[in-house]
Amino acid sequence: MTDYYREYLAVAVLIGAGLAMVGGMLGLGKLIRPTRPQPQKYVTYEAGSDPVGGWGQSNVRYYVYALLFVMFDVEAVFIFPWAVRLETLGVQSLISMIVFIVILALGLVYAWRKGVLRWA
Amino acid sequence: MNPGWDFHAIAPVIIITATIVAVLIADFFFEYRGRFRTQQIASLGVLAAMIPIITLAVDGGTREMFNGGFVVDPYSLVFQGFFLAAAYISMLLSVDYIGDGDYYQGEFYVLLLTSVLGMLVMSSARDLISIFVALETISIPTFVLAGWRKHDPKSNEAAIKYYLIGVMSSAVMLYGMSLVFGLTGSTLLSEIADKVRTLDSPLLIVAGFLTIAGFAFKVSAVPFHFWAPDTYEGAPTPVTAFLSVASKVGGFVALLSVVWFGFSPNSAMFQPVLWGLAAASLILGNLVALRQTNIVRMLAYSSIAQGGFILVPFAVASDGGAWTSSIQSVVIYTLIYGAMNLGAFAIVIALARRTRSAEITSFAGLGQYAPGMAIVMSMFLFSLAGVPPFAGWFAKFTMFRAALDANTPAATVLAALAAVSSVIAFFYYARVAREMWFHQPPEGADVHPIRTPVALNAAVVICAAIVIAVGVYPQLFARLGDLAAGG
Numbered sequence: 001m002t003d004y005y006r007e008y009l010a011v012a013v014l015i016g017a018g019l020a021m022v023g024g025m026l027g028l029g030k031l032i033r034p035t036r037p038q039p040q041k042y043v044t045y046e047a048g049s050d051p052v053g054g055w056g057q058s059n060v061r062y063y064v065y066a067l068l069f070v071m072f073d074v075e076a077v078f079i080f081p082w083a084v085r086l087e088t089l090g091v092q093s094l095i096s097m098i099v100f101i102v103i104l105a106l107g108l109v110y111a112w113r114k115g116v117l118r119w120a
Numbered sequence: 121m122n123p124g125w126d127f128h129a130i131a132p133v134i135i136i137t138a139t140i141v142a143v144l145i146a147d148f149f150f151e152y153r154g155r156f157r158t159q160q161i162a163s164l165g166v167l168a169a170m171i172p173i174i175t176l177a178v179d180g181g182t183r184e185m186f187n188g189g190f191v192v193d194p195y196s197l198v199f200q201g202f203f204l205a206a207a208y209i210s211m212l213l214s215v216d217y218i219g220d221g222d223y224y225q226g227e228f229y230v231l232l233l234t235s236v237l238g239m240l241v242m243s244s245a246r247d248l249i250s251i252f253v254a255l256e257t258i259s260i261p262t263f264v265l266a267g268w269r270k271h272d273p274k275s276n277e278a279a280i281k282y283y284l285i286g287v288m289s290s291a292v293m294l295y296g297m298s299l300v301f302g303l304t305g306s307t308l309l310s311e312i313a314d315k316v317r318t319l320d321s322p323l324l325i326v327a328g329f330l331t332i333a334g335f336a337f338k339v340s341a342v343p344f345h346f347w348a349p350d351t352y353e354g355a356p357t358p359v360t361a362f363l364s365v366a367s368k369v370g371g372f373v374a375l376l377s378v379v380w381f382g383f384s385p386n387s388a389m390f391q392p393v394l395w396g397l398a399a400a401s402l403i404l405g406n407l408v409a410l411r412q413t414n415i416v417r418m419l420a421y422s423s424i425a426q427g428g429f430i431l432v433p434f435a436v437a438s439d440g441g442a443w444t445s446s447i448q449s450v451v452i453y454t455l456i457y458g459a460m461n462l463g464a465f466a467i468v469i470a471l472a473r474r475t476r477s478a479e480i481t482s483f484a485g486l487g488q489y490a491p492g493m494a495i496v497m498s499m500f501l502f503s504l505a506g507v508p509p510f511a512g513w514f515a516k517f518t519m520f521r522a523a524l525d526a527n528t529p530a531a532t533v534l535a536a537l538a539a540v541s542s543v544i545a546f547f548y549y550a551r552v553a554r555e556m557w558f559h560q561p562p563e564g565a566d567v568h569p570i571r572t573p574v575a576l577n578a579a580v581v582i583c584a585a586i587v588i589a590v591g592v593y594p595q596l597f598a599r600l601g602d603l604a605a606g607g
Contacts, residue, residue, distance in 0.1 A: 010322035011329045113148040
């Protein structure tokens with residue numbers, strides 16, 4: 001019975017090691033770094049601009065294109081390995097891939113129908 | 121290398137996928153006023169997906185695909201049937217709520233069905249990777265659904281909390297799964313089971329612990345529960361009903377598959393962790409529920425506590441040959457829990473249409489001006505508390521039977537804890553009933569009889585029929601439990 005639960009020591013060791021690693025590194029950093037506080041240093045870091053109130057550098061409309069890009073990206077990830085092995089995989093895999101691409105393309109049709117593609 | 125396709129076995133999954141595509145396309149072409157059609161297509165698709173499940177059940181046997189990574193057997197069919205039924209009832213609850221808001225209807229059903237698709241795959245998945253993908257397919261649409269009321273900060277808070285916790289739990293779970301794979305060299309649950317039987321490594325315990333901790337977030341077991349009350353309160357109530365039943369049971373199915381098909385030969389990997397989770401969920405869930413004034417938060421803590429009851433059989437499963445009764449208990453408990461919890465949420469939604477409030481005090485005097493609703497609500501509450509002749513008693517009965525079958529000190533302690541906490545639970549369920557029957561409606565409240573939409577009524581009637589039928593004649597679900605456990 002005690003042996004049974006003693007195995008859970010490994011879990012305790014893992015959690016302890018995790019805490020010690022984070023605490024150790026942060027603590028060590030705090031010990032050896034110089035501290036010269038300035039108000040600017042306490043502002044939340046956001047790529048050089050003010051985090052609240054300042055105008056952003058990029059247009060929010062690019063966000064939609066980034067999302068749509070993911071769609072084609074995923075498609076490519078699956079198409080390349082599939083294309084390499086197409087001859088051995090046969091007709092069945094061709095049909096599978098067509099179904100896959102059609103379903104993914106629906107996402108593009110969705111964006112188009114909802115007027116997301118218009119640069120207005 | 122070329123896997124043979126068994127189209128009959130994957131027919132439910134294909135039908136739901138086709139329905140998702142159909143709803144999306146319909147949403148493009150119907151005008152604003154015709155959008156309610158998307159709901160009809162979605163409901164029809166869910167009902168159509170029931171058909172192959174019935175034919176597969178009649179056909180019997182076990183169908184394996186993808187080298188045993190996708191299996192259709194009675195175990196998966198019982199859960200697939202449950203998920204489709206829960207999805208259908210959730211849609212009945214959503215129709216008027218989403219329709220009244222009158223925007224993004226098509227997307228709502230697409231996301232809901234995508235989550236259901238994940239659940240169907242989850243029931244059949246017997247491979248760590250497919251289980252992970254299925255779990256993410258369940259979770260990701262629900263992150264969006266939780267934030268459906270875009271202009272309500274609480275709904276946004278619910279979505280963000282749920283999303284962050286969901287991502288974190290996936291990371292923890294994946295870490296555990298990667299350790300399992302590293303130690304056993306396989307992602308297939310049956311091969312993992314072979315390996316853990318003989319493998320002796322402390323890392324195995326760490327792997328089991330982390331994997332189960334990830335699932336514990338998904339099923340909101342204490343101490344990984346803190347997101348649940350806030351998310352449940354902020355999300356639209358029909359979505360909360362869906363989260364607390366379908367999505368939560370999805371987590372339990374994943375846990376059951378991994379534990380039963382994968383870890384079962386080495387009980388040290390899961391039993392002590394699940395014992396702790398069950399005990400903590402029972403105590404904390406029930407005690408904190410006592411203090412809630414908001415009915416949705418109360419039901420959230422109640423569902424945490426009910427989750428504790430479902431975890432009890434897990435924690436005793438491998439002692440004294442209790443496997444069969446444990447599996448039966450988990451299956452039966454989740455099925456009954458689904459019916460009674462969806463029913464309770466249906467009434468909360470129906471009443472909130474009138475009072476625009478989710479406080480428990482808004483139930484005051486309901487018995488005077490809407491006796492039908494008050495009777496049904498009391499029934500669901502007493503069923504959740506486990507009072508015969510409502511279905512809840514049978515769920516609790518199977519849970520205690522599993523604990524007694526195990527017959528070890530740890531199991532007995534847990535059973536005693538479960539007994540004490542069901543007594544505590546009775547108090548907060550009964551408090552709502554007292555509010556309905558023994559308190560006067562507040563001054564100036566609208567006390568005309570409440571007219572509920574047809575869809576909501578249908579949902580209440582289905583849930584109430586199950587709760588009574590199973591309570592009076594438990595063999596209905598006992599047979600499903602036997603089938604799932606391979607009896």
